[in-house]
Amino acid sequence: MAGRRSDPGRLLQALVQLAASELKRESGGRAAARLAERAARNLEGLPTQLLGVRVHELARRIRSPSRPVRIPLDETDRPL
Numbered sequence: 001m002a003g004r005r006s007d008p009g010r011l012l013q014a015l016v017q018l019a020a021s022e023l024k025r026e027s028g029g030r031a032a033a034r035l036a037e038r039a040a041r042n043l044e045g046l047p048t049q050l051l052g053v054r055v056h057e058l059a060r061r062i063r064s065p066s067r068p069v070r071i072p073l074d075e076t077d078r079p080l
Contacts, residue, residue: 005034014042014058014070022068036062036069049074 003009014066042058054072061069 007046010042011046011053011055014039015053017031017042018062018069018071026069 004013012030017035017039021027021032021039025032040059040062043055043062046055048054048056054074054076057072060067063074
């Protein structure tokens, strides 16, 4: 089970914050940038890859001005 402060918990929290940020951005909400920054901060210190997500690449994409943010997946980490 993933606790809130575990690596998987922090990744999942960041993904939720990213989704909320994208929704706010689409609706013109001012909190979008703040949510995106929180998401990027939650990814700090995590392994390079976790749960099939390329974490460091995701943090880079969140901090870039390009939108929407696409979640980079590790294609080699697929179950058989």
